[in-house]
Amino acid sequence: MKKKLRESSLKGWLYLLPAILFLGFFMVYPLIDVFIYSFEEGYNFASQTYFGTGIYNYSYILHDPYFLQAVKNTFILVAVTVPLSTGIALLISVGLNSITALRNFLQTIYFLPYVTNTLAVGLVFMILFKKTAYSDGLINLLINWFGGSSVDFIEGPYWAKMFVLCFYTIWIVMPFKILILTSALSSINQDYYNAARVDGTSQFRIFRKITLPMISPMIFYLVITGFIGAFKAYSDAVALFGTDLNAAKMNTIVGYVYDMLYGDSGGYPSYASAAAVILFAIVLTITCINLLIGKKKVHY
């Protein structure tokens, strides 16, 4: 009996072995290593040596103007896109839920950005917004129609670049949010609505007192994943402004990590590690705050 148990134990671990090997090598080991790297000062990539240990890497990046710019950009991006995308997604989902004709069709259209290559479609956005010598671009044409003057959104003023980045980010994250919210809305028990209608409750009140509380766990879930996702923004910025994000003043924290690791200013895994650890700390803090707020506000 004992032998049999040991045999089946061995078998279980054997089935797990590939997953354990891959996870151990590419996830657990790197996870420990990144913290070690972040405290090794003056790490040299070629000779794999370092001078000593300490917090110099952290102090270096916290004084690096590029990093501070990246942090600022990331926070603006998060503060703009998370509430806006969740709000618009909520409006659209409620609208979608109230119609019957074309619902499937519209749902399919709304989902399209999810299955597109971020880099490829980013190029289309760049062309729509870019102002060149021979054409002001389509968006500027629209602005001119409404009486405004042309702006170069790709290489122009900071606010214009930030606007495009936020707009593209919202465009990209919308499908997921609409999908989650429409399925949450359609799973609300219709009896609640019927009861409210019998009582003559107004539409707005129904929305505030029934719909919102019923889907609040899902909204909450979207806010948390939205925060985490927006803090990790990078590819969308590359798609719009090219790989040299520092020059465009449009870098994000993740972009800073990768630039430190590789690329023209790269070759500093210690700085990259320190920046990645800081990013992780920020995301963890924000998620914890979200969870604390959620505990009070969300109805389960």
Next chain:
Amino acid sequence: MKSNTDYIRLEKNARTRKKAVSAVTCVLLVFWAVVVLFPFYWMVLTSLKSYGAYNSEYIPKFFTLSPTLQNYADAFTAVPLGKYFVNTIIFTVLTTALMMVVITLAAFAFARLEFQGKHTAFLLFLSLMMIPNELVVITNFVTVTNLDMRNTFPGLILPSVTSVFYIYLLKENFEQIPDSLYYAARVDGTGDWKYLWKVMIPMSRPTIITITILKVIECWNSYIWPRLITDDENYFLVSNGIQEIRENGFGRENIPAMMAAVVVVSVPLVVLFLIFRKKIMSGVSRGGTKG
């Protein structure tokens, strides 16, 4: 009598308000559909305009009367788009296939087998779900570089062949298969391995297909890791290829040809989506994230 007319008026008001609300809703919905579709329309349209026609339009035109396929020919000849495509297909197929094997075995162990330390192992696996990719990419980059696996397919593929989340998803699905089937198979002398292949995998086909499609989408769009690990054009994936084209392909300003490349890169996923629409959407609502 008076109160009666009031009712009629009230009802009329309510009806107009309802109409107004639904009109606003429709406008909003159509507006967002246009916002979503327009970039796609614009990229197809631009890819059909000839280089000369595009550059002579100071005010961009919303249609073209003389569509040309020349840009598509350019996209495949002036830059090695075909090569990027083949690389991406190899990368996607191998990564997805390897991952399916690894996660199926792990999910089977967790769902069906009994062994010492199983619960601890499962908890450890779950806790790995919280680790963001950004944190481990740095060491992986150093590891792969030190192993001389830059610009090779193993270097591209191996770090992304496990997903704790998909193991979890598949395990949940495996557990829904009734135990009695397992015991019946045992009595018949069917071993674990055969049971996995003959019973569990066929019965979990919908979930397996969903996971496969989600992974394919992820592979097709992956950009960060391939960018770090390849600087040889021969190993570029489509995302890196697009970035390369943007930065120094086609003599910089040939935007119609660029758009042709973008269309070619986007079409496979859109087609995949239109075929597996229901599966993809239900799969994403169960476990995908983006943004």
